[in-house]
Amino acid sequence: TSRRVHEAGPGHFTNPVIPGFHPDPSVCRVGDDYYLACSSFEYFPGVPLFHSRDLVHWTQIGNALDRPEQLRLPASTPSSGGIYAPTLRHHDGRFWLIVTNCSEGGGNLIVTATDPAGPWSDPIRAPGVPGIDPDLAWDEDGTCWCTVAGVSQVRIDPSTGKTYGTPRRLWSGGPGAKAPEAPHLYRIGDYWYLLIAEGGTERGHGVSIARGRTPAGPFEPCPANPILTHRGTDHPVQNTGHADLVQGLDGSWWMVLLGVRPCGGTPGWHVLGRETFLAPVTWVDDWPVVGEVALDLPELPWPLSPGPVVQPRDDFELTGLGPSWISLRDRPAAHCTTEERPGWLTLRARGGSLDESDVVFTGRRQQHPSCRARTLVDAAEGGGGLAVRLDERHHYAVEVSGTRVRVVARVGSLRTVVAARSVPAGPVVLAVTITEPPSPHGPCTGPDVVSLGFEEPDGAFTELATLDGRYLSTEVAGGFTGRVIGMYAAAGTVHFDWFDYEPLDG
Numbered sequence: 001t002s003r004r005v006h007e008a009g010p011g012h013f014t015n016p017v018i019p020g021f022h023p024d025p026s027v028c029r030v031g032d033d034y035y036l037a038c039s040s041f042e043y044f045p046g047v048p049l050f051h052s053r054d055l056v057h058w059t060q061i062g063n064a065l066d067r068p069e070q071l072r073l074p075a076s077t078p079s080s081g082g083i084y085a086p087t088l089r090h091h092d093g094r095f096w097l098i099v100t101n102c103s104e105g106g107g108n109l110i111v112t113a114t115d116p117a118g119p120w121s122d123p124i125r126a127p128g129v130p131g132i133d134p135d136l137a138w139d140e141d142g143t144c145w146c147t148v149a150g151v152s153q154v155r156i157d158p159s160t161g162k163t164y165g166t167p168r169r170l171w172s173g174g175p176g177a178k179a180p181e182a183p184h185l186y187r188i189g190d191y192w193y194l195l196i197a198e199g200g201t202e203r204g205h206g207v208s209i210a211r212g213r214t215p216a217g218p219f220e221p222c223p224a225n226p227i228l229t230h231r232g233t234d235h236p237v238q239n240t241g242h243a244d245l246v247q248g249l250d251g252s253w254w255m256v257l258l259g260v261r262p263c264g265g266t267p268g269w270h271v272l273g274r275e276t277f278l279a280p281v282t283w284v285d286d287w288p289v290v291g292e293v294a295l296d297l298p299e300l301p302w303p304l305s306p307g308p309v310v311q312p313r314d315d316f317e318l319t320g321l322g323p324s325w326i327s328l329r330d331r332p333a334a335h336c337t338t339e340e341r342p343g344w345l346t347l348r349a350r351g352g353s354l355d356e357s358d359v360v361f362t363g364r365r366q367q368h369p370s371c372r373a374r375t376l377v378d379a380a381e382g383g384g385g386l387a388v389r390l391d392e393r394h395h396y397a398v399e400v401s402g403t404r405v406r407v408v409a410r411v412g413s414l415r416t417v418v419a420a421r422s423v424p425a426g427p428v429v430l431a432v433t434i435t436e437p438p439s440p441h442g443p444c445t446g447p448d449v450v451s452l453g454f455e456e457p458d459g460a461f462t463e464l465a466t467l468d469g470r471y472l473s474t475e476v477a478g479g480f481t482g483r484v485i486g487m488y489a490a491a492g493t494v495h496f497d498w499f500d501y502e503p504l505d506g
């Protein structure tokens with residue numbers, strides 16, 4: 001079987017462990033609890049945080065940057081700008097998270113928390129940190145080292161953000177490989193290990209490691225580098241890199257990493273962004289050896305611990321939104337609220353359509369190759385709908401304005417209304433079904449198919465358009481994110497009574 005709905009059977013589990021656009025994972029363990037953080041780019045809140053007790057079932061418990069005082073992404077933040085590559089660590093009774101805000105007026109910042117579910121502190125700015133992908137590591141005498149892409153390092157006081165001395169270049173990775181980045185530094189046994197990604201986050205991506213006797217080096221590269229790469233293979237998981245290591249309570253070692261699942265031959269298209277995968281690690285001659293990044297992984301050395309079952313429907317009965325909802329750039333209450341009309345999510349447009357950076361859009365990551373999303377929309381006072389979004393220039397949407405429903409497609413510089421139909425006055429269910437072609441005997445032949453339409457009052461689905469999913473892929477659009485399915489307002493005020501998202505068997 002090529003790919004399947006993310007699901008753990010007895011004794012086995014399935015990669016990716018966190019499906020959908022969840023790149024640059026950083027992980028730490030406290031007792032028998034694991035915590036993991038990812039990048040979030042142009043979306044608010046920033047830096048999703050997950051909890052697990054078995055490394056394979058992850059439940060989102062919050063976001064590190066979930067207050068406007070912590071994160072204000074200006075309207076100038078491009079898609080794939082914003083928040084990059086956190087490092088999450090536990091030290092001295094607190095969680096520390098360092099991350100880069102790549103948007104205007106941003107920079108490196110540190111937040112801390114005693115409970116990773118929050119609240120997280122206001123950010124401490126660290127302007128002396130000389131690059132992206134910052135890491136924090138403490139040595140035996142409490143000195144903290146901040147290591148960044150490049151790969152260089154500076155001493156830092158993480159409680160003030162102040163850096164000391166001139167940044168020093170540590171290592172550039174393997175000869176000729178581009179983009180040495182995503183460093184993480186660890187004390188393991190007698191050595192300090194410097195783990196990095198190299199080759200760029202696309203098909204050439206890989207993970208390499210070096211070791212030294214002090215946190216500042218000198219570092220000796222591992223003779224087996226890269227210790228992980230799928231470059232030049234036809235493995236169903238590609239672009240593997242940007243990794244972090246963690247040791248289980250039982251002493252076993254694991255790597256979390258990003259990877260993509262392309263569909264449709266060479267080069268293929270991946271549409272869910274870079275996802276978080278897990279691989280086992282063993283040690284030979286004091287070097288880590290990474291096991292296969294398999295879609296079906298072997299048995300774990302501990303019992304599985306599934307988190308709470310996620311219901312397909314959010315009926316917006318609660319005040320505020322759950323942690324997996326993300327809005328484009330910001331979420332001011334005047335434009336996105338569950339309080340104006342209780343039991344509904346109200347979005348108020350501020351001018352732009354999905355092609356503009358000021359569109360009011362709130363959605364969730366597409367996490368399954370095949371899935372369905374539906375929402376009940378009241379657009380009597382405005383216009384908006386349900387969109388599958390990659391960025392401003394790549395999205396498909398079914399939208400309603402008054403009694404007119406239409407499907408709009410934007411691919412690069414082309415924008416077109418694909419279909420339109422009149423519907424009876426009153427709220428209408430808009431629906432999108434995404435289907436990956438069945439490929440029972442091998443790799444997915446792709447591309448996927450995006451069907452958009454609405455439901456008649458009797459519940460029957462009327463399809464307005466079937467669109468080729470490849471144009472909403474990273475291979476076409478570029479960038480660092482993946483698809484997000486969500487609700488938007490392009491004009492006036494639009495109310496959403498509920499939103500369903502359910503995986504379909506691929």
Ligand code: 6LW
Nearest residue numbers: 084085181182201242480
């Ligand atoms: C990130 C870099 C990378 O900062 O992509 O895959 C960049 N690795 O390390 C954005 O995620």
